[in-house]
Amino acid sequence: MSFPFTIIDLTHSLSATTPSWDGSCGFEQSVALDYANCTTNTKFRVQHITMHAGIGTHIDAPAHCFEGSTTVDALALEHLIAPCAVIDISDKADQIYSLSTDDIETFEKQHGTIQPQSFVIIRTGWEQFWHEPERYRNNHQFPSVSLAAAHVLLKRDVVGLGIDTLGFDRPSDNYVVHATVLGAGKYLVENVANAHHLPRVGSYSIALPIKTVGGTEAPMRLIALIKK
């Protein structure tokens, strides 16, 4: 029997040119030992990786903002695998736009109330600049989420939120969405890819960060399953 789901990769590939929050190189991969220098019969290429914990498609755990709260390794798998809803505001989201409560209302009129324990992706369309790091970073001007909208999504009892930009807050907004959502014990996923391949409702997301003890942020593989 064939696998009954179509699999969508919601993860950007990591490289030295991956856009980072501060504009520095956030990912370096080097060769520590190469095939030609390997003295064993079976030849190896051994690599080292140095990276920002919050690089590429990554998760923010509550401990990113709150000492003593949940770290990446302690996030429950039951919360990382969830029904997925996609609120698409790409037709209007410019660099100073923030998801509004009206946008959520419009979404729910069309697709029904967001189900409890859903992972909600806000698709702004900003992903189109991913391969132009300066433009994607844009001096921290990119579509975000309003505090009022974050409160509505928390009322829906989401497990976490995703967005296709560097962050849920522009620095000028004082990181209130980070504080509010992480403060409620939920997780955030930034730099989501390929959300345009998902239906608005009906898919499942699987969010798997690397399991670092004490981690506050971590790179991850985010995928979605759509029933065939």
Ligand SMILES: [Zn+2]
């Ligand atoms: Zn963040």
